Amino acid sequence: MLNSFLNWFEHVLGKGSALDAQSWSEALLGSLNFWSLLEGTHLIALMLFAGTIMVVDLRLLGVTFRKIRVSFISDAVLPLTVFSFVLVVLTGLALLFSRPILYYHTIWFRFKMGFLALALINIMVFHGRVQATQGSWDADETPPTPARLSAAASLFLWTLVIICGRFTPYDVYQCGKKQPDFVNWIQECKTSEKGEQNMAGQRFDAQMWRAP
Amino acid sequence: MTDLALEHFFPQAKAWVDGLGDIPPGSWVKGPKFGYASWEVGHIISLVMIGGTTILMNLRLLGAGITKVEPAVIYRNLRVWQNIGVIGIVVTGLLIGAANAVKLYDSSAFTVKMMALLAGVILTYGVSRPVAAANGAVGVMPRVWLVIGGAIFLAGLGILCTTALIDVGVYHLLTALALILIAVMRGRLRWLYIAGLGALIVAQFVHTHIVIKPDDYAHLDPVNKVYTALYGAWLVGAALVTLFRGRGEEGGPLTKLVAYAAILVWVLGATAGRWIAYQ
Numbered sequence: 275m276l277n278s279f280l281n282w283f284e285h286v287l288g289k290g291s292a293l294d295a296q297s298w299s300e301a302l303l304g305s306l307n308f309w310s311l312l313e314g315t316h317l318i319a320l321m322l323f324a325g326t327i328m329v330v331d332l333r334l335l336g337v338t339f340r341k342i343r344v345s346f347i348s349d350a351v352l353p354l355t356v357f358s359f360v361l362v363v364l365t366g367l368a369l370l371f372s373r374p375i376l377y378y379h380t381i382w383f384r385f386k387m388g389f390l391a392l393a394l395i396n397i398m399v400f401h402g403r404v405q406a407t408q409g410s411w412d413a414d415e416t417p418p419t420p421a422r423l424s425a426a427a428s429l430f431l432w433t434l435v436i437i438c439g440r441f442t443p444y445d446v447y448q449c450g451k452k453q454p455d456f457v458n459w460i461q462e463c464k465t466s467e468k469g470e471q472n473m474a475g476q477r478f479d480a481q482m483w484r485a486p
Numbered sequence: 487m488t489d490l491a492l493e494h495f496f497p498q499a500k501a502w503v504d505g506l507g508d509i510p511p512g513s514w515v516k517g518p519k520f521g522y523a524s525w526e527v528g529h530i531i532s533l534v535m536i537g538g539t540t541i542l543m544n545l546r547l548l549g550a551g552i553t554k555v556e557p558a559v560i561y562r563n564l565r566v567w568q569n570i571g572v573i574g575i576v577v578t579g580l581l582i583g584a585a586n587a588v589k590l591y592d593s594s595a596f597t598v599k600m601m602a603l604l605a606g607v608i609l610t611y612g613v614s615r616p617v618a619a620a621n622g623a624v625g626v627m628p629r630v631w632l633v634i635g636g637a638i639f640l641a642g643l644g645i646l647c648t649t650a651l652i653d654v655g656v657y658h659l660l661t662a663l664a665l666i667l668i669a670v671m672r673g674r675l676r677w678l679y680i681a682g683l684g685a686l687i688v689a690q691f692v693h694t695h696i697v698i699k700p701d702d703y704a705h706l707d708p709v710n711k712v713y714t715a716l717y718g719a720w721l722v723g724a725a726l727v728t729l730f731r732g733r734g735e736e737g738g739p740l741t742k743l744v745a746y747a748a749i750l751v752w753v754l755g756a757t758a759g760r761w762i763a764y765q
Contacts, residue, residue: 436530
């Protein structure tokens with residue numbers, strides 16, 4: 275079901291009737307400059323997003339700006355963080371749209387989405403619970419343990435998101451190549467275009483699922 | 487069209503460059519399965535640290551961002567992290583470069599990146615940090631370094647804009663400047679600026695998708711170059727307006743010029759680094 279959707283998304287959506295017509299996804303990937311601009315913008319927006327969130331997290335850890343109220347830093351910095359996060363997500367979605375099947379079956383992309391989800395949960399917990407008492411510790415040089423734990427988790431999780439994001443384009447683990455069973459399992463290679471192959475060289479070809 | 491790859495300046499170094507990837511530290515980086523990618527992660531994280539610290543320190547000089555705290559206090563609190571970022575970018579860059587030397591030797595984008603790195607270090611350590619430490623006052627030495635660093639920055643930008651296959655990367659700088667201006671501008675001026683920018687974007691889209699067919703590269707290329715120049719003129723014009731307007735910030739037009747340059751120079755470095763892969 276999902277594979278059919280991804281196949282339609284990558285190979286059919288927006289495709290005209292001409293023989294050499296491309297789907298929107300294929301056109302984006304094959305564009306002369308636009309894909310490169312998107313990827314570059316994704317990276318530069320990440321500079322702003324992760325760079326600003328790092329500063330807020332360091333304040334919450336009591337490592338920097340210790341004499342300055344937490345709210346002075348977070349109120350000024352978080353609008354920049356949110357704005358850049360929107361930019362990172364939009365460019366990220368566009369990049370995903372250019373090769374949805376490949377990314378879907380890539381182990382690093384799956385880990386990245388997992389860590390991203392955890393990072394977002396951490397943000398919700400911080401704003402929902404930890405920040406509720408901020409008035410009582412806003413001026414503290416070292417905020418209370420829950421705030422510091424949340425900041426440490428944030429730094430850790432966003433670093434993991436960056437690591438997995440950078441590893442995604444590398445084809446060390448790729449469906450169809452000889453690789454451990456657990457990697458094939460995590461990547462759901464059996465349902466991928468290239469099927470799966472275990473370390474013993476046994477192949478399990480996927481159904482031919484590209485539209486004719 | 488410019489082609490200023492290092493191979494044109496140092497042709498006698500070719501044999502040495504060809505062998506760099508096979509000896510340490512290049513071979514150490516390339517050896518392990520995720521060696522190269524891991525150092526790239528270090529490079530990106532260093533860039534993130536430079537980005538966050540530079541943007542916040544210089545936005546403050548522009549009267550935006552953490553405005554409730556003096557620039558000197560922001561500088562004192564962020565300088566260590568900025569140092570780690572700069573050291574990290576140089577160390578990881580050297581390692582990645584050693585493993586990938588042949589490609590860099592033949593790349594104009596790499597030349598731009600090295601110029602941006604040099605200009606970035608000069609504009610950060612010689613200009614922006616002393617200016618922030620002095621709460622916006624621009625002393626004599628920062629002025630001297632601003633001229634030197636600014637000249638290298640503009641030369642690098644010139645190469646980027648005139649080299650085929652990487653010239654499109656200038657849109658990253660335009661985007662960065664556009665976003666900085668949104669943060670810096672206030673009130674009606676901000677909306678006027680956004681409206682003008684929006685009109686340009688719509689005009690370019692209509693021109694390059696409806697008036698001219700999207701696959702007609704021969705006609706698209708000059709039209710896109712004209713729009714790039716128009717974006718540049720609009721954004722630089724808006725930035726010039728902010729130099730002489732605005733409230734609440736320390737320092738005068740020169741302080742703000744320092745701040746714009748100190749942010750954009752690192753964006754140029756990141757842009758050139760990314761476009762090495764596309765050249």
